[in-house]
Amino acid sequence: MTRVIAFFNQKGGTAKTTSTLNVAAALAERGRRVLTLDLDPQASLTMATGVDVARLDRSVYDLLLDDDLGIADVANETTIPGVDLVPSHPDLAAAELELLNVLERERQLDYRLRHADLAAWDYVLVDAPPALNIISINILIAVHELIIPIEPHPLSLMVLRRLFETIDRIRRLNPDLRLLGFLPTKVHHSSRLASDMLETLREEFPQLPLLPAIPLSVRGAESTAERTSILHYMPRSSVAAAYREVGAWIEDADAGTGVTAADLGGKGAIHARP
Numbered sequence: 719m720t721r722v723i724a725f726f727n728q729k730g731g732t733a734k735t736t737s738t739l740n741v742a743a744a745l746a747e748r749g750r751r752v753l754t755l756d757l758d759p760q761a762s763l764t765m766a767t768g769v770d771v772a773r774l775d776r777s778v779y780d781l782l783l784d785d786d787l788g789i790a791d792v793a794n795e796t797t798i799p800g801v802d803l804v805p806s807h808p809d810l811a812a813a814e815l816e817l818l819n820v821l822e823r824e825r826q827l828d829y830r831l832r833h834a835d836l837a838a839w840d841y842v843l844v845d846a847p848p849a850l851n852i853i854s855i856n857i858l859i860a861v862h863e864l865i866i867p868i869e870p871h872p873l874s875l876m877v878l879r880r881l882f883e884t885i886d887r888i889r890r891l892n893p894d895l896r897l898l899g900f901l902p903t904k905v906h907h908s909s910r911l912a913s914d915m916l917e918t919l920r921e922e923f924p925q926l927p928l929l930p931a932i933p934l935s936v937r938g939a940e941s942t943a944e945r946t947s948i949l950h951y952m953p954r955s956s957v958a959a960a961y962r963e964v965g966a967w968i969e970d971a972d973a974g975t976g977v978t979a980a981d982l983g984g985k986g987a988i989h990a991r992p
């Protein structure tokens with residue numbers, strides 16, 4: 719069955735987009751077929767994969783608001799072999815308001831994914847926006863698994879409380895949602911901030927695995943300018959190696975890995991210390 723995984727954190731700049739793209743590239747290198755969904759009006763993933771936003775006939779905006787469109791109608795090929803994309807568009811910012819008039823507005827993505835023939839892909843990877851809005855709620859209800867990219871930053875742990883409260887609120891609508899774990903990104907090996915954050919995550923969330931950490935790399939952004947993945951642009955870099963490890967980790971993660979939203983509810987929501 720096709721696994722549907724979102725990279726989700728309402729905090730901006732935690733490498734959600736970079737991770738969606740490079741995990742997709744890592745899984746494709748392993749022979750898997752991957753569909754990525756750009757659910758951010760910034761359309762960073764769309765631009766990073768070489769799709770020209772200005773020339774798009776249709777985007778995820780149309781998918782969410784037009785009942786007659788299916789995933790296959792909006793999927794495009796990308797510059798990365800084995801990786802397809804449902805592109806975003808700045809119009810998606812307006813979807814928030816337009817969805818207000820739609821019945822079951824928080825389930826639109828779920829309906830589209832349920833009614834799609836996903837057999838062409840082994841994985842669907844969703845790049846979430848840095849927000850807790852109706853688009854984010856659509857993602858939390860539609861996906862099977864969540865990975866939380868988190869960067870060493872004093873605010874990173876503070877935003878987790880709201881994140882887990884939101885997951886707890888949607889638990890009735892998606893009780894099988896599984897939190898695979900935290901993906902530490904932009905980790906400088908000798909940084910005190912990074913080691914403190916990893917220690918706090920282990921202490922505060924012992925039931926949530928830590929995925930292989932992605933090292934900080936000032937050259938990583940160059941691959942975006944080249945409209946390709948870090949795995950292709952710097953194949954022998956430590957960042958490429960780390961994303962390959964994450965790809966392997968995800969493939970090994972079975973139904974027993976992580977925590978379900980229902981588990982979280984049963985134990986009471988997990989609360990990060992502010």
Ligand SMILES: Nc1ncnc2c1ncn2[C@@H]1O[C@H](COP(=O)(O)OP(=O)(O)OP(=O)(O)O)[C@@H](O)[C@H]1O
Nearest residue numbers: 730731732733734735736848904933934935938939
């Ligand atoms: N391992 C890394 N080392 C250094 N910089 C990185 C790394 N990964 C990502 N970045 C940079 O951090 C910035 C944010 O990354 P990215 O856009 O992937 O985050 P995001 O969570 O998707 O952001 P947003 O919340 O705005 O969608 C970008 O400039 C990106 O190039």
Ligand SMILES: [Mg+2]
Nearest residue numbers: 734735758762
């Ligand atoms: Mg992003």
